[in-house]
Amino acid sequence: MSLASTAQSSPRRTRLFDFLQPGARAAFTAIAVTAVVVLFLAPIIILVVTSLRPGWGVYYIYRGTEFTLANYVEVFQRSVVVEAFINSFLLSTVATILSLGVTVTSGYMLSRFKGWLPKTWFTSIYVFRTVPYISWVLPLYIVNESLGLYDTFFGILAAHVAVHVCFFSWIMKGFFDGIDPSMEYAAMIDGCTRWGAFRRVALPAAGPAIAALGILSWLWTWNEFLFALILTGNRTPLLTVTMAQFVTELGTEWNLMSAMAVMAMIPAVIITLFAQKYVIQGLRI
Amino acid sequence: MPTVAADRQPASRGAIPATRRRSRLIGERLNFQIGLILPSVLVLLLFQVVPIFIGTDASFRRWTLYDPDKTWVGLEHYRYVLSDTNFLFTVLPNTFLLMVGSVGLSLALGMAVALLLHRGFAAQRLVQTVVLLPLMIGPVIASTMMRWTFNDQFGVVNAFLGWLGLGQPAWLADRWYAFGVIVFTDVWIWTPWFGLLLLAGLKSLPKEPFEAAALDAAGRWRTFTHITVPMLRPVIGVCVVIRAIDCFRTFDQVWLLTGGGPARSTEVFSIYVYMEAFQNLNFARGSAAAVIGTLIIMVAGLALYALINRFMDVSR
Numbered sequence: 001m002s003l004a005s006t007a008q009s010s011p012r013r014t015r016l017f018d019f020l021q022p023g024a025r026a027a028f029t030a031i032a033v034t035a036v037v038v039l040f041l042a043p044i045i046i047l048v049v050t051s052l053r054p055g056w057g058v059y060y061i062y063r064g065t066e067f068t069l070a071n072y073v074e075v076f077q078r079s080v081v082v083e084a085f086i087n088s089f090l091l092s093t094v095a096t097i098l099s100l101g102v103t104v105t106s107g108y109m110l111s112r113f114k115g116w117l118p119k120t121w122f123t124s125i126y127v128f129r130t131v132p133y134i135s136w137v138l139p140l141y142i143v144n145e146s147l148g149l150y151d152t153f154f155g156i157l158a159a160h161v162a163v164h165v166c167f168f169s170w171i172m173k174g175f176f177d178g179i180d181p182s183m184e185y186a187a188m189i190d191g192c193t194r195w196g197a198f199r200r201v202a203l204p205a206a207g208p209a210i211a212a213l214g215i216l217s218w219l220w221t222w223n224e225f226l227f228a229l230i231l232t233g234n235r236t237p238l239l240t241v242t243m244a245q246f247v248t249e250l251g252t253e254w255n256l257m258s259a260m261a262v263m264a265m266i267p268a269v270i271i272t273l274f275a276q277k278y279v280i281q282g283l284r285i
Numbered sequence: 286m287p288t289v290a291a292d293r294q295p296a297s298r299g300a301i302p303a304t305r306r307r308s309r310l311i312g313e314r315l316n317f318q319i320g321l322i323l324p325s326v327l328v329l330l331l332f333q334v335v336p337i338f339i340g341t342d343a344s345f346r347r348w349t350l351y352d353p354d355k356t357w358v359g360l361e362h363y364r365y366v367l368s369d370t371n372f373l374f375t376v377l378p379n380t381f382l383l384m385v386g387s388v389g390l391s392l393a394l395g396m397a398v399a400l401l402l403h404r405g406f407a408a409q410r411l412v413q414t415v416v417l418l419p420l421m422i423g424p425v426i427a428s429t430m431m432r433w434t435f436n437d438q439f440g441v442v443n444a445f446l447g448w449l450g451l452g453q454p455a456w457l458a459d460r461w462y463a464f465g466v467i468v469f470t471d472v473w474i475w476t477p478w479f480g481l482l483l484l485a486g487l488k489s490l491p492k493e494p495f496e497a498a499a500l501d502a503a504g505r506w507r508t509f510t511h512i513t514v515p516m517l518r519p520v521i522g523v524c525v526v527i528r529a530i531d532c533f534r535t536f537d538q539v540w541l542l543t544g545g546g547p548a549r550s551t552e553v554f555s556i557y558v559y560m561e562a563f564q565n566l567n568f569a570r571g572s573a574a575a576v577i578g579t580l581i582i583m584v585a586g587l588a589l590y591a592l593i594n595r596f597m598d599v600s601r
Contacts, residue, residue, distance in 0.1 A: 032401050033412055040415050043473070044422070046441050047430040102324040109321035117318050121326075128333060130586040132534035134555045135575040136333045138562055139340030162332035165325045194317050223423025225537040226555070230563075240425040244541060254433055261426045268421035272414055279417065280481055 044265075051258035071259035080237050081260060087153070088239035092221040095157055096214050099164035104210060106165070107172020108198055112181060122173075129166040133226055136162075141230050151233040159227045164217060174284065175209040176202060212282030215275055219268060239264050337579075340572040348569035362573035371549060372557060372574065377581075379464065380553045384532040387471040388525055394472060395479025400509075402480070403487045420477040424470075428541035431470045432457070460550040463543045467551060470538050479524055486520035487513070522593040529589055533582045554578045 052067045075081050110118050140159060141150065149155035183205070184197040192200060228238040243264060246257040271279060344362055346355040366372055398416055402409060419427060434441050437455040446453050457463045494516065498508045514521070536555040539545060545552035545560060552560065558578065562571025 026406075029401070029404060029406055032397075033406065033408075036398055036401065037412060037415050040419055040473070040477070042441075043427070043430045043434050044418060046434055047426075050433060102328055105321040106325035109318050113314075113318050115318075117315065117322075121322055124329075127583065128329065130530050130583050131333070131337070131579050132555060132575070132582060134534065134536065134558045135340065135579045136336045138558060138568075138571060138575055139336035139343065140332060142343070142568070143336055143339060158328075158332050162328050165329045165333075169325055194314075198321075219421060219423070223425055225425045225540075229540075230559075243425065243429065254436075254439075257429065258433070261429050265422050265426055268423065268426075269418070272417050272421045276414060276417060279421070280485070283478070283481055284485065
């Protein structure tokens with residue numbers, strides 16, 4: 001599209017966008033950009049503003065100048081909120097490390113080998129990725145309950161590692177596909193074992209991509225709701241469910257809920273601002 | 286060398302002198318492959334496959350407190366779910382409507398965002414950051430803020446509509462308005478995903494066809510429909526398949542925005558299963574619905590995959 005400007009010298013029929021040329025084209029871009037920014041930023045700004053309003057002021061969001069940080073103080077005086085933040089942080093970190101560790105070799109295998117085994121494994125991954133989460137988390141609840149794992153850290157951790165097996169194997173395969181295997185062959189000729197070639201050559205080369213996926217994985221676990229709703233209760237409060245309970249328990253205390261939502265949003269904002277390059281790399285399919 | 290593990294491979298290559306050595310190598314290779322996928326396979330088996338079997342087994346039983354033996358009842362729960370008018374005429378249509386609406390709209394909007402970002406302008410990085418935000422903050426916070434934005438009494442949307450002098454609907458109290466808000470939220474979350482993947486696709490396209498089109502005096506719209514879209518087809522196809530399959534299991538947005546209400550009219554598949562299992566406390570019936578839904582999405586997913594494959598072949 002940007003090349004259209006080079007075509008201006010060539011003769012052509014008058015078209016709809018032609019009368020926008022060339023100064024108005026910038027105006028069109030400006031309007032479109034503004035629309036996009038408003039669409040994606042406005043709800044976030046509304047949330048932030050609400051979180052800074054005193055309890056009686058949230059209902060008049062479009063007027064008034066009263067701002068306060070009291071909501072944040074009040075939210076963090078509740079022990080369940082603090083506990084939820086700590087639990088979610090630990091869960092995201094441990095689940096990310098474990099799921100990356102479990103799937104990295106699987107992705108490598110899918111990328112480097114051919115034959116019936118990789119083919120079968122890839123098909124199973126594809127099939128299991130289509131299974132809706134609730135279809136296996138629902139019975140996992142029964143399993144956890146009978147094993148005494150319901151509402152424990154390990155119970156929810158297992159679900160979070162399991163959910164990533166299929167997708168991460170698939171994505172990691174893509175990472176290793178982008179790395180030339182000839183270095184590994186060279187390493188093996190020089191006396192490296194197969195495992196050594198993977199660990200010393202392929203793994204470092206895929207490092208940045210894996211880190212990018214790790215960032216996304218951390219954030220997905222942080223934001224996850226369904227597993228937390230089904231597999232945890234009062235003993236292991238997690239961020240998202242605690243936040244959702246704010247609504248039902250307290251009815252209309254939107255200022256407190258917004259304060260918690262803004263706090264929960266901070267990792268996402270930090271990552272978006274400072275690790276954008278990695279995030280976009282990790283999103284590649 | 287002792288002849289360990291030589292018999293593992295069939296003796297199809299018996300004629301070659303180096304059989305033993307070679308088949309040992311193949312055996313070693315297979316062991317290495319198995320070793321590489323073993324952790325993933327174990328996790329998948331333990332925490333997904335086994336639960337799925339347990340859930341399927343439960344769906345054939347009576348799973349209530351007053352029946353500790355969990356009597357085998359066969360297809361009773363399946364018969365119930367498949368004759369439940371709520372499931373057939375509300376839940377399934379909602380699920381597919383959400384899938385079509387969300388995927389279609391976020392694809393279209395995402396394409397617009399990608400084209401805009403591909404133009405190149407000042408503050409582009411800033412806009413890209415803003416566009417990335419919805420995807421990063423996740424469905425829970427997004428649904429929460431949308432619920433507040435669309436609040437019928439104090440929400441910004443209604444304040445704005447009031448300022449314009451238009452009607453102020455009770456967004457989440459009417460079936461189709463509520464469904465619209467759900468679709469809007471889903472589109473809000475997933476447009477950036479489409480946008481960024483399509484932008485990456487646009488950036489990887491060769492320049493020559495565009496130059497040729499410009500020389501042939503093709504207009505913007507024609508360049509878009511005849512060059513950009515056909516060349517992006519593989520990316521579009523993969524995005525649509527992944528997103529459509531994932532959309533089938535949408536839970537968070539619906540649960541947090543409407544809870545399936547008003548009067549269970551915005552329930553989608555995952556919500557229905559959850560309601561049956563945890564609200565109506567009929568775990569077996571929920572499992573039966575889960576099995577039915579899994580089968581539906583597997584068939585739909587394979588069909589979609591085949592369709593997209595064909596669609597992508599045509600473009601080559």
